[in-house]
Amino acid sequence: MTTVAYLGPRGTFTEQAVLDFTAAGHIPADANLVTVTSPGAALDLVRSGDADLACVALESSVDGPVTQTFDALATGEPLQILREHDVPVAFSILIRPGTQLEDIRSIATHPVAEAQIRGWLAEHLPEVGFVPATSNGAAAAAVAAGEADAAAAPARAGVLNDLEPLAEQVADIKDARTRFVLVGRPQSPPARTGHDRTCVVLRVPNQPASLVMALMELATRRVDMSRIESRPTRERAGTYDFHVEIVGHLEDAAVAEALAGLHRYCDKVRYLGSWPQEGWIGGVSGLEGSVPPDYASSREWVRELRRGGRNG
Amino acid sequence: MTTVAYLGPRGTFTEQAVLDFTAAGHIPADANLVTVTSPGAALDLVRSGDADLACVALESSVDGPVTQTFDALATGEPLQILREHDVPVAFSILIRPGTQLEDIRSIATHPVAEAQIRGWLAEHLPEVGFVPATSNGAAAAAVAAGEADAAAAPARAGVLNDLEPLAEQVADIKDARTRFVLVGRPQSPPARTGHDRTCVVLRVPNQPASLVMALMELATRRVDMSRIESRPTRERAGTYDFHVEIVGHLEDAAVAEALAGLHRYCDKVRYLGSWPQEGWIGGVSGLEGSVPPDYASSREWVRELRRGGRNG
Numbered sequence: 149m150t151t152v153a154y155l156g157p158r159g160t161f162t163e164q165a166v167l168d169f170t171a172a173g174h175i176p177a178d179a180n181l182v183t184v185t186s187p188g189a190a191l192d193l194v195r196s197g198d199a200d201l202a203c204v205a206l207e208s209s210v211d212g213p214v215t216q217t218f219d220a221l222a223t224g225e226p227l228q229i230l231r232e233h234d235v236p237v238a239f240s241i242l243i244r245p246g247t248q249l250e251d252i253r254s255i256a257t258h259p260v261a262e263a264q265i266r267g268w269l270a271e272h273l274p275e276v277g278f279v280p281a282t283s284n285g286a287a288a289a290a291v292a293a294g295e296a297d298a299a300a301a302p303a304r305a306g307v308l309n310d311l312e313p314l315a316e317q318v319a320d321i322k323d324a325r326t327r328f329v330l331v332g333r334p335q336s337p338p339a340r341t342g343h344d345r346t347c348v349v350l351r352v353p354n355q356p357a358s359l360v361m362a363l364m365e366l367a368t369r370r371v372d373m374s375r376i377e378s379r380p381t382r383e384r385a386g387t388y389d390f391h392v393e394i395v396g397h398l399e400d401a402a403v404a405e406a407l408a409g410l411h412r413y414c415d416k417v418r419y420l421g422s423w424p425q426e427g428w429i430g431g432v433s434g435l436e437g438s439v440p441p442d443y444a445s446s447r448e449w450v451r452e453l454r455r456g457g458r459n460g
Numbered sequence: 461m462t463t464v465a466y467l468g469p470r471g472t473f474t475e476q477a478v479l480d481f482t483a484a485g486h487i488p489a490d491a492n493l494v495t496v497t498s499p500g501a502a503l504d505l506v507r508s509g510d511a512d513l514a515c516v517a518l519e520s521s522v523d524g525p526v527t528q529t530f531d532a533l534a535t536g537e538p539l540q541i542l543r544e545h546d547v548p549v550a551f552s553i554l555i556r557p558g559t560q561l562e563d564i565r566s567i568a569t570h571p572v573a574e575a576q577i578r579g580w581l582a583e584h585l586p587e588v589g590f591v592p593a594t595s596n597g598a599a600a601a602a603v604a605a606g607e608a609d610a611a612a613a614p615a616r617a618g619v620l621n622d623l624e625p626l627a628e629q630v631a632d633i634k635d636a637r638t639r640f641v642l643v644g645r646p647q648s649p650p651a652r653t654g655h656d657r658t659c660v661v662l663r664v665p666n667q668p669a670s671l672v673m674a675l676m677e678l679a680t681r682r683v684d685m686s687r688i689e690s691r692p693t694r695e696r697a698g699t700y701d702f703h704v705e706i707v708g709h710l711e712d713a714a715v716a717e718a719l720a721g722l723h724r725y726c727d728k729v730r731y732l733g734s735w736p737q738e739g740w741i742g743g744v745s746g747l748e749g750s751v752p753p754d755y756a757s758s759r760e761w762v763r764e765l766r767r768g769g770r771n772g
Contacts, residue, residue: 357679376671
């Protein structure tokens with residue numbers, strides 16, 4: 149039976165992603181679900197073989213990359229991203245039945261959630277005290293336990309904790325989404341769809357302009373990037389690895405050639421997977437639907453030259 | 461009188477940075493200190509004129525950039541980074557006098573602190589429960605109030621809250637440091653020292669390879685980068701600005717020429733300041749002490765050609 153590890157408790161956005169991945173057939177309906185307390189812990193269960201898949205948050209459309217996840221993917225035994233899914237991030241303000249707006253003195257939220265509803269709170273609950281919680285699910289549980297008067301959490305956390313919504317779809321920035329990914333052990337990536345992403349971690353040589361030289365491996369092949377972050381190596385202050393997300397699939401000839409070029413040029417390249425794009429399409433260039441060029445005709449031209457055939 | 465805003469309460473690492481900046485003469489000894497609850501709030505007090513300077517965390521040698529700070533610098537009225545200072549990040553485990561190790565059931569910490577002492581806790585307090593706090597100073601205050609048995613916080617937070625250290629210099633990663641900066645309203649930057657940093661936020665054109673083209677403005681002038689991050693614009697999912705840190709000063713000819721090139725090429729450039737390097741020196745190339753080249757002789761050659769002088 150397939151075992152899937154995710155950040156719990158139940159009622160988090162991560163659990164919503166697990167449910168959606170299951171509905172889409174990427175997690176078997178009879179899978180054994182295991183909750184853990186951090187993205188890194190979920191990935192470690194896959195590394196140890198105690199889980200087959202981990203469902204972890206990768207990126208927020210508002211707050212950017214989830215660095216805990218990226219750092220955990222970049223070190224330790226290699227793992228591979230297999231699928232992505234975007235979950236709309238809107239909060240319900242959850243209360244115990246019967247609580248009135250004027251009775252609310254404290255609100256439990258995860259700090260990331262608090263940042264996303266600050267404007268709403270300032271308008272509707274200007275005097276409320278903020279009780280930090282370790283997850284959105286834990287925030288709802290704290291209200292059920294009487295430790296706070298209200299929680300900002302996914303609607304489902306209210307159902308699970310017998311709470312009522314005082315307000316729904318609360319979010320300062322409209323259409324905020326969080327991207328979750330399914331991660332497994334190294335394997336052949338899912339089939340190319342023509343709208344795919346590839347992610348790698350680069351350690352560039354100890355030379356001036358080395359990052360630009362590495363990125364030229366992509367640019368000369370017209371392979372578009374969708375994100376780049378420098379992350380501390382944790383080995384020495386001031387040394388960084390680069391997390392680069394590419395538009396395209398390992399089976400795209402241009403991407404394959406660019407990755408081989410990066411492997412030649414960089415001191416270290418870690419492949420984090422190729423998988424179908426599902427949610428928002430972030431190309432650095434902002435060009436939606438940017439796809440790697442087709443190499444067939446240029447390669448055929450070279451083959452013709454080798455055969456002594458037509459030169460044109 | 462100078463007013464300085466910083467993330468409180470007293471006893472945070474940010475307060476330590478304020479004390480150190482004061483000892484170094486960058487904050488007047490008689491300054492009026494105002495505590496706020498986030499880096500963004502500190503910066504907004506400078507924008508509104510209610511404070512002259514904000515002291516905010518910019519980057520951790522372990523966890524990378526403080527995205528709250530960068531996002532707050534990238535939007536709103538422009539502000540300017542004037543000085544940096546690195547604070548060693550080591551925690552004291554603080555208890556009420558008389559508490560024994562075996563009595564500790566709960567420990568209050570800021571979530572970022574918890575991540576940095578997880579190994580120590582697993583070894584010495586494997587069964588302890590984690591009470592999230594909004595700051596290291598608040599964690600110590602929670603112990604003083606009896607809301608937790610211990611706190612992980614700077615030593616000074618123990619002094620301020622009448623707590624005793626059970627252990628000192630606790631940190632899973634040795635030599636971890638956090639970089640703080642002093643931020644003011646736009647002004648001429650502090651004088652060039654020859655070992656300086658410059659920071660800009662770029663919005664690159666909507667074209668393939670545009671990020672590489674922008675970075676070539678630096679590379680062709682042998683100007684080294686020390687960090688790069690894509691950050692969501694928050695205007696549309698999948699669109700990003702780039703935060704780039706450069707080795708050198710606005711008064712370096714090479715940096716000035718590169719910045720002018722970026723201004724020509726990019727859709728938008730926000731200058732975040734030039735200031736003396738103090739702490740760890742992060743060049744992407746890993747070359748410590750990398751400095752922009754001197755342009756004097758090449759410019760003199762061009763002037764000579766214009767005068768019809770020697771060509772060599």
